[in-house]
Amino acid sequence: MKIKSADFELSSPDLAHCPRWHLPEFAFIGRSNVGKSSLVNALTERRELAMVSSVPGKTKLLNFFRINDRWCLVDLPGYGYAKVAQQDKREFNLAVNDYIAGRDLLDCVFVLIDSRIPPQGIDLAFLEWLNTADVDFALIFTKADKQSSAKTQQAVTTFLAAIAPIIPETPPVFISSAHTKAGRMEILQFIADRIATAR
Numbered sequence: 001m002k003i004k005s006a007d008f009e010l011s012s013p014d015l016a017h018c019p020r021w022h023l024p025e026f027a028f029i030g031r032s033n034v035g036k037s038s039l040v041n042a043l044t045e046r047r048e049l050a051m052v053s054s055v056p057g058k059t060k061l062l063n064f065f066r067i068n069d070r071w072c073l074v075d076l077p078g079y080g081y082a083k084v085a086q087q088d089k090r091e092f093n094l095a096v097n098d099y100i101a102g103r104d105l106l107d108c109v110f111v112l113i114d115s116r117i118p119p120q121g122i123d124l125a126f127l128e129w130l131n132t133a134d135v136d137f138a139l140i141f142t143k144a145d146k147q148s149s150a151k152t153q154q155a156v157t158t159f160l161a162a163i164a165p166i167i168p169e170t171p172p173v174f175i176s177s178a179h180t181k182a183g184r185m186e187i188l189q190f191i192a193d194r195i196a197t198a199r
Contacts, residue, residue, distance in 0.1 A: 001188040004068050006044035011061035015098040019064050019072070024198060025105045026191055027074040028140075029096065030112030031122055035142040038178035039112065040065075040075055043187060050075050062099055071195055072105075079126055101133045107194055108136045110187070115141040115155045115175065119162040128166045138172040140187065145177035 012018045030036050037050035049065060063075040076096050100109060109130060113123055130137055141159075144152045152175055160170060172190065176183030 001068075001192040003044050003188070005066070006046050006049055006068075006073075007066045008049070009064040009066050009072070011063050012095075013061055014095045015102050018062065018099065018103065021072075021105075023066065023070070023072045023105065024107040024195055025064075025072040025074050025103065026107055026194075027076050027100070027109045028112065029076040029109060029126075030078055030140075030142070031114070031120060032078040034078065034112045034114050035178055036075065036078060036112050039140070039142060039176060040073065042176075042178040042181050043184055044073070062095060071107075071191065074099075074106075079122060097129075100130065100135055106135055107198065108138060108191075110138050110140050110174075112140045112142050113159060115144050115152045116146055118155075119159050124162060124166065127163055131167050136171075138174065138190065140174045140176050140183065142176055142178070144175050144182055145179045 009019055010017075028036055028040060040050040041047055044065070044067065050063070060077055062077070065073045065075070067073050076099070079093065079096070100106065111123070111127060111130065127137075139159075141152065141156055156173060156175065160173070164170075174183045174187050174190070176187065
């Protein structure tokens with residue numbers, strides 16, 4: 001898939017204010033500081049499409065980007081972000097939960113996992129909930145350029161073993177680097193195939 005256009009559509013605080021259209025949506029979510037905004041920019045080859053920050057939790061709304069006028073990339077607030085009031089944190093999580101569980105146009109959720117660290121409880125808890133939400137999802141292991149490929153592969157194996165008791169069927173897995181763009185074409189091809197299959 002070649003990205004010919006990537007345009008910001010709107011930011012929504014909740015499910016009720018999401019775009020009214022018929023484009024299939026592919027959402028990206030992960031723990032704070034997992035490299036989500038950098039990956040969104042790498043996928044679209046737009047440097048500043050999504051806000052990149054050294055401060056975790058900068059994405060606080062559901063952000064919709066129209067891609068090639070054929071599908072929508074949805075940048076979701078990260079879970080477990082810091083320096084946010086507890087009430088706001090509950091509202092953000094509620095908005096994400098409502099969107100994932102209630103958005104008919106949502107085709108797939110990409111859950112980003114930092115390939116450099118052991119399985120985190122918050123990732124496992126989110127995936128356990130996501131598995132009950134009746135929505136397809138895939139895993140993207142980020143920051144692969146920060147370590148050897150052997151270490152990344154071991155991290156993937158360890159993580160899949162950790163989720164096996166709660167997710168019997170292994171989801172699609174991608175290994176990525178926003179810096180080298182590793183995994184970019186595989187992720188975009190996966191999206192293209194799902195769009196074609198849904199027709």
